[in-house]
Each structure stands twice: as structure tokens, then as C-alpha cells.
Amino acid sequence: MATGHEVQAPTAGEYINHHLTHLNQTGHPQQNIVDWSLINIDTMFWSITIGVITLFFLWRAASKATSGVPGRFQAAVEIIVEMVADQAKGIVHSAESRKFVAPLALTVFVWIFMMNAMDLLPLDLLPTLFQLATGNSHAYMRIVPTADLNATLGMSIGVLTICLWYNIKIKGFGGWVHELFAAPFGDKWFLYPVNFMMQLIEFAAKTISHGMRLFGNMYAGELVFMLIALMGAAWGTAGVAGPLLFVGHVLAGSAWAIFHILIITLQAFIFMMLTLVYVGQAHESH
Amino acid sequence: MNLNATLFAQFVVFFILAWFTMKFVWPPIVKALDERAKKVADGLAAADKAKTDLALAEKRVVEELRKARESATDVRATAEKQAAILIEEARTEAARIVAAARTAAEQEAGAAMQKAKEGLRDQVAQLAVVGAERILRKEINAEVHSDLLANLKQEL
Numbered sequence: 001m002a003t004g005h006e007v008q009a010p011t012a013g014e015y016i017n018h019h020l021t022h023l024n025q026t027g028h029p030q031q032n033i034v035d036w037s038l039i040n041i042d043t044m045f046w047s048i049t050i051g052v053i054t055l056f057f058l059w060r061a062a063s064k065a066t067s068g069v070p071g072r073f074q075a076a077v078e079i080i081v082e083m084v085a086d087q088a089k090g091i092v093h094s095a096e097s098r099k100f101v102a103p104l105a106l107t108v109f110v111w112i113f114m115m116n117a118m119d120l121l122p123l124d125l126l127p128t129l130f131q132l133a134t135g136n137s138h139a140y141m142r143i144v145p146t147a148d149l150n151a152t153l154g155m156s157i158g159v160l161t162i163c164l165w166y167n168i169k170i171k172g173f174g175g176w177v178h179e180l181f182a183a184p185f186g187d188k189w190f191l192y193p194v195n196f197m198m199q200l201i202e203f204a205a206k207t208i209s210h211g212m213r214l215f216g217n218m219y220a221g222e223l224v225f226m227l228i229a230l231m232g233a234a235w236g237t238a239g240v241a242g243p244l245l246f247v248g249h250v251l252a253g254s255a256w257a258i259f260h261i262l263i264i265t266l267q268a269f270i271f272m273m274l275t276l277v278y279v280g281q282a283h284e285s286h
Numbered sequence: 287m288n289l290n291a292t293l294f295a296q297f298v299v300f301f302i303l304a305w306f307t308m309k310f311v312w313p314p315i316v317k318a319l320d321e322r323a324k325k326v327a328d329g330l331a332a333a334d335k336a337k338t339d340l341a342l343a344e345k346r347v348v349e350e351l352r353k354a355r356e357s358a359t360d361v362r363a364t365a366e367k368q369a370a371i372l373i374e375e376a377r378t379e380a381a382r383i384v385a386a387a388r389t390a391a392e393q394e395a396g397a398a399m400q401k402a403k404e405g406l407r408d409q410v411a412q413l414a415v416v417g418a419e420r421i422l423r424k425e426i427n428a429e430v431h432s433d434l435l436a437n438l439k440q441e442l
Contacts, residue, residue: 022288030288038290047296051303055311062314067321074318081315103308111303145296150289154296158304161297 012230023140047145050114091280109272115146116264123225147218156211159275166282217267228252411439
């Protein structure tokens with residue numbers, strides 16, 4: 001390409017940095033670690049779009065559900081619903097709570113699975129289309145919402161909220177506050193500070209690890225796809241070894257994508273199971 | 287991996303989606319699943335009941351067959367007995383008729399013999415008288431000796 005007009009190809013570092021930057025309303029990368037005035041438009045757009053499409057299909061299956069012989073789509077949805085219902089039944093023992101918690105777990109599982117599955121689309125496809133559509137060849141666009149810590153922490157804090165709600169609902173506010181100070185070491189006045197600290201750490205650890213686990217897996221998965229893409233992109237500059245890099249890209253990309261099918265399903269399942277486990281714990285008194 | 291307001295937005299979206307599932311997705315599917323489970327359970331129960339009914343019906347068929355066979359045997363035995371009685375009666379009647387006929391014939395024969403005897407006796411008496419007349423034509427008066435002759439006839 002000797003037109004003389006092409007943009008200088010980005011270095012590997014620039015390429016990865018660009019791909020790991022979210023599109024917020026300013027169009028510029030976020031400068032501070034925490035900035036509550038910004039919102040990631042790409043994460044919001046993709047998570048809501050995927051959520052709406054997913055729930056639309058689930059809703060269609062539900063509204064046409066028949067107790068007679070089910071169609072294939074209904075049967076597929078039923079398999080997922082049965083799986084979630086069984087897990088919920090085994091972990092959350094209150095039938096009243098399950099009326100909300102089981103659908104919540106189903107939403108979490110299907111929604112997160114679909115968001116994770118965005119990782120399997122060609123890495124540069126949607127961002128490039130977006131750049132072409134906006135005419136800005138430097139526009140940021142990340143299409144995997146679960147590789148955004150804000151999204152996963154938002155969901156895990158949602159789970160924390162539900163846990164606090166059930167703690168208060170089941171044990172009463174007084175009972176819960178008593179538990180905060182009396183568990184896990186015992187109901188002695190001199191143990192109250194230690195107990196309370198332990199409880200705070202427990203809630204924080206649960207919530208942060210819940211969100212971080214999903215984020216970390218998806219972020220790392222995305223990063224590996226970027227590295228594989230870089231390997232393929234280097235084939236023109238590697239001389240004799242170039243074709244080898246190309247073959248390497250195809251092989252490694254296929255292998256990682258196939259392995260990633262396991263990861264996206266597993267991570268969605270783990271997030272759902274932990275949601276159920278944490279809500280189940282909120283029902284148990286120490 | 288910077289934190290920003292996306293976190294709160296995602297928090298809200300999370301609950302909206304969960305609410306939607308709880309309201310519109312979960313109940314119809316679970317209802318369909320429960321109904322189907324009930325249908326299957328009912329079907330299995332019905333199949334079980336049909337099996338029991340069939341066994342009962344088979345038992346009843348065997349019972350009925352046995353009864354029918356028994357009553358057939360009864361009927362045959364009764365008929366045979368009745369036939370025997372009829373034959374016996376017929377035989378008795380026949381014997382009676384034969385006996386009666388024999389008695390009547392014997393009586394008739396007896397009467398005829400008596401009659402013949404008497405006729406013969408008359409003829410013998412007359413012959414005797416005639417013989418005697420021929421022998422004693424002259425000396426014997428038939429009228430005088432009629433008493434004698436009558437006595438003689440009586441003795442024959």
C-alpha cells in the first residue's frame with residue numbers, strides 16, 4: 001500500500017490499548033481510575049441490546065409454552081429453566097424467595113452467557129464497522145460487556161443488595177444486626193468488633209470476588225484473542241516466517257475460541273451458582 | 287478497568303431484566319413444565335389402572351368360563367337322568383300293556399275252552415242218550431228216564 005496516505009500502522013501496544021479502551025460520552029479514554037461522571041456507552045449499549053434480545057426470545061418461548069409436546073426451541077429453553085430451577089431448589093430452601101431468586105438466576109445465566117459469547121465474534125469486526133459508520137477511525141468500541149469491570153461489579157453489587165434484603169427480611173433488622181456482631185466467633189461483648197470486621201470483610205470479599213472473577217476471565221480471554229490477532233497481523237513483517245505466523249493465528253485462534261466456549265459457559269454458570277449460594281446464605285442463621 | 291457510572295447503570299439494568307424474567311418468562315414455562323409433569327403422572331397412573339383392570343377382567347373371564355362349563359355339565363347330567371327316567375317309565379308301561387294283553391287273551395281262551403267243554407258235554411250227553419236209545423229202543427222210555435239222563439249229563 002504505497003499510496004502515501006495510509007495511517008501509520010499502530011504498534012502492538014497501541015493496538016491493545018485501543019482495544020481495551022471503552023467508548024464513553026466524551027469519546028476520550030478515561031483518565032482517572034474512578035470517575036463517576038463518565039459512562040461507558042459501548043458497555044451499556046451491548047449489555048442492554050443483548051439482554052433485550054435474549055429476554056425477547058425467552059419471552060417468546062414462554063408465551064408459546066405448551067404443556068403438550070414441546071417444540072425444539074421450547075424444549076431447549078425448558079432444559080435451561082429446569083437446570084436453574086433444580087439448582088435454586090437445592091440451594092435456596094424458601095419457596096417464597098425462589099419465586100424471585102430462581103428467575104433472577106435464570107436471567108443472570110442466560111444474559112451473562114450471551115454477553116460472554118460476544119467474545120467469539122471476530123475481534124475487530126464490530127469495532128471496525130463502528131469506525132466506518134462514524135467515520136472516526138480512532139473511535140473506541142468494546143463489544144464484550146462482561147469484560148468491563150463496571151458491568152460485572154454492577155451485577156455483583158446487585159446480588160449483594162439482594163442478599164442484604166433477604167438477610168433483613170428473613171432475620172428481621174434486629175436479628176441481622178445481632179448476627180453482624182455475634183457471628184462468627186460468638187456472642188461476647190469483647191468479640192463484637194472482631195465479628196463485625198469479619199462480617200464486613202466477608203461481604204466485601206464475596207461481592208468483589210464475584211464481580212472480579214467474571215471480569216478477569218473475560219478480560220483475559222479478550223486479551224488472548226488480541227495477542228493472537230497481533231501474531232497474525234505480524235505475518236507481513238516476519239519475512240520467511242510470515243506464513244508460519246498466519247498458520248499460527250488460525251490454529252491458535254481456533255483452539256482458543258473452542259476452549260473459550262467452555263469458559264463463557266462455565267463463567268456464566270459460576271456467576272449464577274454463586275448468586276444462588278450467596279442468597280441461600282442470607283437465609284441461614286449462624 | 288476504570289470505574290465509572292456504568293456500574294450504577296448496570297446495577298439498574300440487572301434488576302430490570304430480572305424483574306422481566308420473573309414477571310413474563312419464568313411463570314409460563316414453569317407452569318407448562320408442571321402441567322406436563324402432571325399429565326405424565328396421570329398417564330402413568332391410568333396405564334397402571336388399565337393393567338389392573340385387564341387382570342381383573344381376565345380373572346372374571348376364567349371364572350365365567352368355569353361357571354359355564356359347570357352348568358353345561360349339570361344340564362347334561364340332568365338330561366341324562368331324565369332320559370333314563372323316561373326310558374324306565376316307557377319300559378314299565380310296555381310291560382304293563384303286555385301283561386294286560388296276556389291276561390285278556392288268557393281269559394278269552396279260558397272262556398272259549400269252557401264254552402267248548404260245555405258244548406262237548408252236551409254233545410256227549412246227546413250221543414250217550416242217542417246210544418242208549420239205540421240200545422234200549424224199546425224198553426227205555428226217554429221221558430221216563432230223562433231225570434236219569436240229566437243226572438248223567440251233570441256228572442260228565
